[in-house]
Amino acid sequence: MSETKKTNIILFSGDYDKAMAAYIIANGAAAYDHEVTIFHTFWGLNALRKDGDVEAQKGFLEKMFGKMMPKGADKLGLSKMNMAGMGPKMIKKVMKKHNAQTVPELIEMAQMQDINLVACTMTMDLLGFQKQELLDDITYAGVAAYLADAEDGNVNLFI
Amino acid sequence: MSETKKTNIILFSGDYDKAMAAYIIANGAAAYDHEVTIFHTFWGLNALRKDGDVEAQKGFLEKMFGKMMPKGADKLGLSKMNMAGMGPKMIKKVMKKHNAQTVPELIEMAQMQDINLVACTMTMDLLGFQKQELLDDITYAGVAAYLADAEDGNVNLFI
Amino acid sequence: MSETKKTNIILFSGDYDKAMAAYIIANGAAAYDHEVTIFHTFWGLNALRKDGDVEAQKGFLEKMFGKMMPKGADKLGLSKMNMAGMGPKMIKKVMKKHNAQTVPELIEMAQMQDINLVACTMTMDLLGFQKQELLDDITYAGVAAYLADAEDGNVNLFI
Numbered sequence: 001m002s003e004t005k006k007t008n009i010i011l012f013s014g015d016y017d018k019a020m021a022a023y024i025i026a027n028g029a030a031a032y033d034h035e036v037t038i039f040h041t042f043w044g045l046n047a048l049r050k051d052g053d054v055e056a057q058k059g060f061l062e063k064m065f066g067k068m069m070p071k072g073a074d075k076l077g078l079s080k081m082n083m084a085g086m087g088p089k090m091i092k093k094v095m096k097k098h099n100a101q102t103v104p105e106l107i108e109m110a111q112m113q114d115i116n117l118v119a120c121t122m123t124m125d126l127l128g129f130q131k132q133e134l135l136d137d138i139t140y141a142g143v144a145a146y147l148a149d150a151e152d153g154n155v156n157l158f159i
Numbered sequence: 160m161s162e163t164k165k166t167n168i169i170l171f172s173g174d175y176d177k178a179m180a181a182y183i184i185a186n187g188a189a190a191y192d193h194e195v196t197i198f199h200t201f202w203g204l205n206a207l208r209k210d211g212d213v214e215a216q217k218g219f220l221e222k223m224f225g226k227m228m229p230k231g232a233d234k235l236g237l238s239k240m241n242m243a244g245m246g247p248k249m250i251k252k253v254m255k256k257h258n259a260q261t262v263p264e265l266i267e268m269a270q271m272q273d274i275n276l277v278a279c280t281m282t283m284d285l286l287g288f289q290k291q292e293l294l295d296d297i298t299y300a301g302v303a304a305y306l307a308d309a310e311d312g313n314v315n316l317f318i
Numbered sequence: 319m320s321e322t323k324k325t326n327i328i329l330f331s332g333d334y335d336k337a338m339a340a341y342i343i344a345n346g347a348a349a350y351d352h353e354v355t356i357f358h359t360f361w362g363l364n365a366l367r368k369d370g371d372v373e374a375q376k377g378f379l380e381k382m383f384g385k386m387m388p389k390g391a392d393k394l395g396l397s398k399m400n401m402a403g404m405g406p407k408m409i410k411k412v413m414k415k416h417n418a419q420t421v422p423e424l425i426e427m428a429q430m431q432d433i434n435l436v437a438c439t440m441t442m443d444l445l446g447f448q449k450q451e452l453l454d455d456i457t458y459a460g461v462a463a464y465l466a467d468a469e470d471g472n473v474n475l476f477i
Contacts, residue, residue: 005469010316012180014239017360021330021476024440028461034469042176043239061253068240080332080361081386091444094379098443122183125257126250143187151164151193151313154469157328157476158180158316169475171339173398201335202398220412227399281342284416285409302346310323310352310472317339317475 007034008153010146014043014069016076016088016103022159023106029155030113038110039146041120044159045127047073047103048119048134055132062128069127073103111137118145166193166314169305173202173228175235175247175262181318182265188314189272197269198305200279203318204286206232206262207278207293214291221287228286232262270296277304325352325473328464332361332387334394334406334421340477341424347473348431356428357464359438362477363445365391365421366437366452373450380446387445391421429455436463 007029011022022038030036040048051072058066070076081087095102101109110117117138119129124140131140150156166188170181181197189195199207210231217225229235237246254261260268269276276297278288283299290299309315325347329340340356348354358366369390376384388394399405413420419427428435435456437447442458449458468474 007465007469010180012177012318018330021328021360024461025465028465032462032465032469034465041180059256061249061256065249065253090379090383094383094444094446097377097379100440100444122259126253126259128253143183144191147166147184147187147191147193147314151166151191153314155465155471155474156314156316157474158318159330159476169339171336171477201339218415220408220415224408224412281418285412285418287412302342303350306325306343306346306350306352306473310325310350312473315473315475317477 005032005034006149006153007036007155008146008150009036009038010158011038011040011044011047012042013079013159014046014076015079016073016091017078017080018159019044019047019073019076019103020106023103023110025157026115027106027109027113030110030115034154036113037116037118037149039118039120039141041123042127043069045119045123045129045134046070046076047107048117048138049129050133050135056130058128058130065127066129073107076103107135164191164193165308165312166195167305167309167312168195168197169317170197170199170203170206171201172238172318173205173235174238175232175250176237176239177318178203178206178232178235178262179265182262182269184316185274186265186268186272189269189274193313195272196275196277196308198277198279198300200282201286202228204278204282204288204293205229205235206266207276207297208288209292209294215289217287217289224286225288232266235262266294323350323352324467324471325354326464326468326471326475327354327356328476329356329358329362329365330360331397331477332364332394333397334391334409335396335398336477337362337365337391337394337421338424341421341428343475344433345424345427345431348428348433352472354431355434355436355467357436357438357459359441360445361387363437363441363447363452364388364394365425366435366456367447368451368453374448376446383445384447391425394421425453
């Protein structure tokens with residue numbers, strides 16, 4: 001009788017702290033048996049990038065975007081007090097001290113909990129991301145798929 | 160029998176990329192027969208400004224705000240990698256290459272799809288915006304109207 | 319028969335304008351008899367800080383965070399046009415002129431309307447905030463409590 005609750009998060013931001021918030025909420029919701037989707041769009045796609053260089057054929061602008069944007073969750077900056085990269089280091093230090101999970105660890109946990117990690121194909125196209133540059137076992141979809149999930153969602157957030 | 164679904168977006172941000180995300184979701188939802196409202200508040204009002212100079216009687220501070228803020232959707236900056244205006248130019252170049260719609264085009268489409276574009280009267284007052292400075296055929300309302308829409312909303316987002 | 323409507327706002331941002339938007343929506347919703355919760359996390363905790371110095375035993379990193387972050391709602395910066403603090407002054411001037419409520423006044427009103435102001439214990443721990451540094455009569459909770467509220471929420475926003 002009881003329907004599954006649904007949490008749908010759009011991760012638009014490419015900030016470490018916002019990705020952390022998104023994944024903490026998502027993992028919490030999954031632990032409470034919600035069906036959870038994180039729809040990564042625009043700068044949020046950076047959280048799904050593989051660390052290191054990946055072979056990909058690109059145009060000039062796409063190559064530039066690719067070089068300027070952080071490669072993977074561990075490289076993201078902060079939305080506040082980034083201070084040319086010092087902020088993320090400080091945050092990671094206190095996180096370690098308090099045994100808080102890092103964003104890469106939170107993403108791994110999300111995958112283990114079967115959270116649906118979606119990469120927005122429209123912005124992949126726009127920013128020149130190719131599938132081989134992103135994490136394995138993610139889904140590719142557009143705004144129509146997001147809306148189909150969100151219109152029955154209990155918790156819909158734009159982060 | 161089936162009720163119309165509702166999508167209500169608060170556009171608080173004055174960034175080109177966030178306005179783009181808001182209008183893509185809104186236009187998508189309208190295409191799926193949602194009743195859609197975009198409530199423009201604070202910097203989000205800039206997306207509704209008319210291009211070019213408009214006659215308006217204002218106090219000194221309001222004039223300054225008016226001069227410092229972007230005039231219309233095409234002039235908005237980026238939330239990330241704005242790089243003194245170079246970022247928006249790059250984004251617009253890749254958008255053109257990929258035939259993606261610009262924000263002014265997305266707004267036009269929203270109006271054709273009868274999406275309710277609302278300007279928040281409280282922040283208009285605060286930032287010194289007058290009706291003749293904003294696009295035609297929009298609605299003027301406050302937080303009470305927003306809440307009346309949102310409390311029955313299926314998808315409520317703050318962007 | 320009619321159930322109480324619920325509004326749940328996550329205040330992640332430490333910006334004056336975003337805190338203002340959050341508290342205006344929250345106070346509006348409370349006026350329309352919603353059960354309202356504002357869950358303050360990350361930089362949003364700064365809005366709950368007491369003005370002035372509070373005795374607290376802290377480690378070095380926590381002390382630094384504490385010094386660098388704004389002490390209380392009145393000290394927050396703007397998300398746009400902060401201009402090294404000039405923006406907030408301008409905004410406060412026009413707010414005074416238009417008799418708009420300041421954020422500290424909006425928080426006071428929220429407390430009078432029995433809005434549930436929650437401080438996220440996980441980020442308090444991370445950023446080194448102690449209870450004596452935050453306003454009186456607030457609640458302390460984590461993501462599980464947020465989700466329990468939000469999964470039945472009518473209006474859920476991440477600000």
